Amino acid sequence: MALTSGDGVLFLLRWIHFLAGITWIGLLYYFNFVQTPFFAETEAPVRTGAIQKLVPRALWWFRWGAMFTFLSGWLIILDAVGRGGFFAGAYGWAILLGGLLGSIMWANVWFVIWPNQKIVIQNAVNTGAGKSANPAAAPAGARAGLASRTNTLFSIPMLFYMGAAKHLPNLPVPRSGAAFWIVVLVIMAAVEINALAGKPGTATTKPLATVKGTLWAGFILAAIFYLWFEMMR
Structure with a gap:
């Protein structure tokens, strides 16, 4: 059978x-482009109900x-490394750059967004039951939100270089791997x-306070990495 071959x-x-990535990034964009603006405009009871019942389901798939x-991504990269010549062409450089960005995003999901969102969800459950609010919930929500916006920023260059690995074969190969990766x-x-x-509200986080600012930051970061490739040819 073809599927049992290497x-x-x-x-x-x-x-x-592909399936997992579409699920993950699709929900990332849903949280940032749809849910967050909706929560900012809706009434507190609606928001509390959604946090209790909708958000946990979405975060599970997320x-x-x-x-x-x-x-699966790292297994694919390890397979490519094992075949030899990984850094001989643009593929290895681009796919590793995308993989590193994706790995940071994964870490943000599991070690920043999810732990903080659990605090927010439990607070919504408690307040819905008439208990007092947890003062840690608001800072936790803000930290999770900033990490989520950062992941949205990272997703733009991540997807660019994942695509470039196969579909931009003339991407320059850096002449100095050490210098290239140090800067990156x-x-x-x-x-x-x-x-x-x-x-929140400082010069470094203010651009991520809006969807527009986050998208611009992502496109700028993708361009910076691309210019660095060109400078290192």
Whole structure:
């Protein structure tokens, strides 16, 4: 059977990667483009009910979509490394850049967004039952929101370089891998530190307060990485 061959197993991994990735990123965009603006405009009882009943369901698919995307993606990359010549062409550089961005996004889902959203959800359940509100819920929601906006920002260059790996074969191969990755990792770290420690309303987090600002930041980051590829040719 074709699917039991080595290439067949790799195809199945890619299929799982696509399905899980669509689920994950689709829900990421739903949270940022639809749910968050809706919650900002709707009445408190409606918002509380949605947080209790809708959000947990969406977050289940969201976090497990992230998990299966992450696992299948790295298995695909490891297979490519094992075949040799991974960095010989644009594929290895682009797919690894996209994979690193996706890995940071996965970590944000499991270690920032989900833990903080559990606090928000439990607070909604408690207040809905007439109990006192948890003062930690608002900061937790803000931290989860900033991490989610950061993931939306990261998703734009992530998808660009995932696509570029196969469909932009003339992407330059950097002449110095060490210099290339040092700069890339420093930029990624700076954006991620802002997600983990940034305070709402400050200069570094203000662009992420709106969908428009987040999208622009994502496109700018994709362009910065592309220019760095060109500069390192």
